[in-house]
Amino acid sequence: MKPVSNDWRATAILVIAALGLVAGSVLWMLGRPDTAAIVWATGVGPVLAALLVEIVRSLLKGDVGLDIVAALSMSAALLVGEMLAASVVALMYASGTFLERFAEGRARREMSALLTRVPRTATRHTGTALEDVPLDDIAPGDLLLIRQGDVAPVDGTLTSASAVLDQSALTGEAMPVRVSTGQEVMSGVTNAGAAFDLRATRAAADSTFAGIVRLVEAAQASKAPMARMADRWSLMFLAVTVTLATAAWWFTGDPIRAVAVLVIATPCPLILAVPVALVAGLSRAAHFGVLIKGAAPLEALAHITTLILDKTGTLTDGRPQIVSIVPQGVLSQDEVLYFTAALDQGSQHPIAQAIVAAAKARGVTLPVPQAVVESPGEGVAGTVDGRSVVVGGADFVAAQVGSAGPDGAMAKAGSVVVALGVDGKPAGHLIMADALRTGTADLLAGLRRLGVARILLATGDRRAVAEAVTQGLKLDDVHADLTPDGKVALVLAERKTGRVMMVGDGVNDAPALAAADIGVAMGARGAAASAEAADVVLLVDHLDRLLPGIDVAQKASAIALQSVAVGIGLSVVGMVVAALGYLTPVQGAFAQEAIDIAVILNALRALRITPTQVEGPDAGSLPDVRPVQS
Structure with missing residues (x-):
């Protein structure tokens, strides 16, 4: 069953089908069967017309789906005068269409946010x-x-x-x-x-930014649509249905038997159970901070074999953090932080603001600095508690205090040394870096337990920085110095061997997110462009949300598959019984309804999925960064 082109059409078709069935049933109970038959047929008409349009569109694209069975059952029931059976089938089809459209939601929004960043x-x-x-x-x-x-701009x-x-x-x-x-x-x-x-x-x-926009749009346009679970079962079920219906008519000469077979064969376990299970999975994943944009991405998320991770803001926090504090002279670590943060209140530099935030997070009460003079990009000088203080790069501070400060080369790749001078003497320094999130190694191990065979790093940062940050992590490969189109090329190369998930948060990640089978954006602080291009958004700033997200997707897909197998099995049994003449079309329609109720109740179990990786919505959250080392 292919979804109609607009959500309002799916809603309108459902309302028409429901009103037709209810109004016709009321007329029949009032003793007006002829009028009831007309109302039932009237309710079926728009549903069948919309279905035939979708079948034609699908056939023009070379797709043969389950819509054909539903159209055959409605058409055959109308031709032989089984209006009630046709009306029941129409309602089942309309319900499935509505549910599928609801599951899809806004699976792929426009890239307007990417353009509005500039x-x-x-x-x-x-x-x-x-x-x-x-x-x-x-x-x-x-x-x-x-x-x-x-x-x-x-x-x-x-x-x-x-x-x-x-x-x-x-x-x-x-x-x-x-x-x-x-x-x-x-x-x-x-x-x-x-x-x-x-x-x-x-x-x-x-411009560079406009080029990235075009790259995202090209990646989205070239991305093959994901095959739905229902489509993968459609041809086999269609062949079985047509064979049994033809055989029943051929050997008995009774077209009513063929209609009964078609009616009970209406593939509602596929039309209803799959969307219900997957919508329930979407709801359950959101409970753990994972927003999945539709049923098709949820299905694909359950079968990921390769994971490609961005570095900044994904494996790392994405903001400068204090890695270590090294006193020099008589000051303690706390005093080095105190004087540095106090003076940095007078600067808008991102590193200065990060130091101030770190001090306040530790409960340090900072005085107001006096006589602050900033040299943009170099450092800042002023007075704190009556003492002359200078903060900035090692060379800047050394020039101010008249003696050698810390060696800037002592910082590892990707780190920055912030020097401190007090009263004309070197007083210590802080090392700032975008640190790896604590617990990342355990996270990667958990992903491998969930079936992710390959884990790669893809970053636009320098190789020395990438290797320093990921040292000790069990990654299969590290790709550095990548441009946005380089990340896309890596994704496309990996897709040749399996389903690929790309995780990122920046504008430069958006094209690769669009090109991957599943793009995952860090939505808490990530760029709007990455959230727009992605199939999945992590609503909290914790990469470990991938674990319950994948786990829920796998279990919801398994429940959907179980519902399909049981429902189709029961339908085949009912088709055989109908072919033997033991079920009328109306009885077959209601028997199919009973099967639907059973598989839907089973599909709703997805609402109670508990991921094995976490015990609750807040369990397993990763601390932001590694603790400060002295």
Whole structure:
């Protein structure tokens, strides 16, 4: 059964079928059988017409499905005057159509959020004035002002002395990047520092960000539709049905027997039980923080063999964190954090704000700094509790205090050293990094127990950073320095050997999420583009939600398959009984209804699925990052 093109049509068909059956039954009980037959037939007409349209569309695409059995049973019942049987079948079909459309929901929303990440206007220098202009009016050579927090609307080169950029959404690099005059700035990056001027080198339509949008759309268009469970059973069941109905008519000469076979053969265990089980699975998965966008993705999620993970914001928290505090001189660790965080309150740099947040999370009461002077991208100086304090890069602090500070090379790949000087002397330093989430190794082991055979890392970050972060993890391969189209190529290569799930959170992950069999987005803090392109969204910022998500999908699919096997088996028995003349079409319709009730009750067991990996919606949650090391 193929779904109708719009949700309102499925609802309208269901209402018509239900009203026809109920109104006809009331008339029949009032002693007006002829009028009842007309009402039943009238209710069947629109349902059968919509069904025939879907059959024609399917045949034009080369698909032969279960719709044909339902159309044959309704048509045959009408031809031989079994209007009540036809009306019952019509209601069953309409119910299945409605349920399937409900299960699908908004399985694939438009990429409008991806486009709206870049502002619709930009601030352009015009002589000595500034003006807001539409993106389409920006031409190469225009000089633009990018304020703090703004997203670069087009590709360009930096004309200011320096800029601090958050490129995590595009490249996966979690730590802010400092660029200098003349260096390239990609569209889609966020200004994490002071305002700067950008000389446009491309029009908006030709920018890096627009290219990613086109890449996502191309990946979605080329992605083959997932085969539904009902489709995989359709041809076999259709052949059995037509054979039994033909044989009953051929050997007895009684067309009523053939109609009875067709009516009881209406594949409602497939039309109803599968959507019910899968919708119940969708509801149960959402209970554990996993939003699955439809029944087809849930089916595919149950059979994933390869997992590809992004790094920043997925395996890691995606934000700078304090990895270690190293005192120098007389200060303690707590004092190093105290002075650093107190002065950093006067800076809007992402690393400074991360240090302030970490101190407040530990309950540290921070005084208001005085006489704060910031050197953008370098560091900040001021007074804390009457003492002269300077915080920033190792070279910046060393120049301020007049002696050597910490060696910047001592930080591992992907880490940043933040130095502290107090009263003209080196006082210590903090090492900041986008740390691996605690419990990741256990998470990967749990995924392998659920049948995931290959686990890969795919990141736009540098290889040295990727290898440092994943050291000790049992990954099958690490792919670094990947562009968005490089991630798509990796997904397509892995799909040749099995079903692939891609997990990511950035704009640069969106094309790969769209290309994978199942795309999973980290929805709590991830980019809207990745959530739009994905089939599954993790509603909480914990990668471990994959475990109950996959477990629920596997168990819901198993329940659906069980319901189908039992329901089809009972239908075949009923078809044989009808072929032997022991069931009339109306009796066959109600016998099929009894079978439907049984398989639907079994399918509803999916609402009570308890994943073996977790015991409740909050169980098994991973802490954000590794604890601070001294």
